[in-house]
Amino acid sequence: MQLIFSVFKTLTDQTVTVELKNDLSITGVLKSVDQFLNIRLDNIKVSDENRHPHMMAVKNCFIRGSVVRYVQLPAEHVDTQLLEDATRRGVFCIRGSPSGC
Amino acid sequence: MEPAVASGIQEPFDLIRLSLSERVFVKLRGDRELSGILHAYDGHMNLILSDVEETVMIVDTESNQTINYAKRKWEMLFVRGDGVILVSPPSRS
Amino acid sequence: MSSLQGYVDRRVLLVLQDGRAIVGVMAGFDQRSNIVLSDCKERVFSMDEGVEEIALGLYLVKGDMISLIGELDEEIDSSVDLSTIRADPLQPIRY
Numbered sequence: 001m002q003l004i005f006s007v008f009k010t011l012t013d014q015t016v017t018v019e020l021k022n023d024l025s026i027t028g029v030l031k032s033v034d035q036f037l038n039i040r041l042d043n044i045k046v047s048d049e050n051r052h053p054h055m056m057a058v059k060n061c062f063i064r065g066s067v068v069r070y071v072q073l074p075a076e077h078v079d080t081q082l083l084e085d086a087t088r089r090g091v092f093c094i095r096g097s098p099s100g101c
Numbered sequence: 102m103e104p105a106v107a108s109g110i111q112e113p114f115d116l117i118r119l120s121l122s123e124r125v126f127v128k129l130r131g132d133r134e135l136s137g138i139l140h141a142y143d144g145h146m147n148l149i150l151s152d153v154e155e156t157v158m159i160v161d162t163e164s165n166q167t168i169n170y171a172k173r174k175w176e177m178l179f180v181r182g183d184g185v186i187l188v189s190p191p192s193r194s
Numbered sequence: 195m196s197s198l199q200g201y202v203d204r205r206v207l208l209v210l211q212d213g214r215a216i217v218g219v220m221a222g223f224d225q226r227s228n229i230v231l232s233d234c235k236e237r238v239f240s241m242d243e244g245v246e247e248i249a250l251g252l253y254l255v256k257g258d259m260i261s262l263i264g265e266l267d268e269e270i271d272s273s274v275d276l277s278t279i280r281a282d283p284l285q286p287i288r289y
Binding site for chain 1: 121178
């Protein structure tokens with residue numbers, strides 16, 4: 001199922017903050033995402049740059065999906081009703097139920 | 102308590118489906134817990150939650166005693182499924 | 195694939211799963227995000243002394259070991275005096 005992938009696609013060109021499993025938080029403009037939820041961010045800023053100067057000269061980056069812990073999303077661009085409906089439908093599809101999909 | 106069949110629960114994911122648009126409790130790896138309103142999930146247990154509060158338990162590794170809790174809040178959050186240990190529906194008490 | 199194509203022939207910074215930081219020129223990549231880096235150097239961060247650069251030469255880095263790939267702005271990167279930077283190494287990825 002590609003629900004979450006689709007959600008990220010609709011958020012292209014929005015600003016998100018990605019928190020990695022090494023506790024690094026990177027804010028940037030979402031440029032693209034793929035089926036593995038690998039993420040490309042533009043115009044990035046690392047939070048607490050004094051403690052994390054490692055990426056000072058990095059302007060855009062590719063983050064491997066598997067190292068992501070959280071992504072903070074812009075709430076105003078997320079249609080929660082649509083998500084819930086799609087999630088219900090998606091699950092029915094997977095279980096092969098006859099109910100509408 | 103309703104019988105499981107009558108309440109429409111036949112398999113584990115049904116329990117999560119019935120929690121859509123409700124507040125859920127999520128336990129994550131790394132001594133993290135979340136409370137938030139569930140809007141989407143998939144088979145990897147990737148989640149999208151709103152009005153989320155995270156509690157991180159900071160454990161002193163030597164004495165193995167909990168020394169502190171750190172709390173953070175977000176309006177809308179994607180949670181990667183590989184960190185999820187459990188999702189618990191809202192209490193109906 | 196959220197493509198790595200744009201990074202070919204650019205100077206990039208790789209952050210590995212264990213927290214190491216490696217800079218080099220991306221010579222190529224494949225579907226599994228395995229990466230060939232030429233002229234690469236590891237940047238060793240510490241609180242006690244400035245950043246140390248260790249020349250590694252030509253490397254093939256396995257995709258599974260990579261957590262992040264960043265394109266370096268050469269102007270900014272060359273304007274930074276690494277010997278003045280004090281920072282702990284990045285944490286390893288913990289699942």
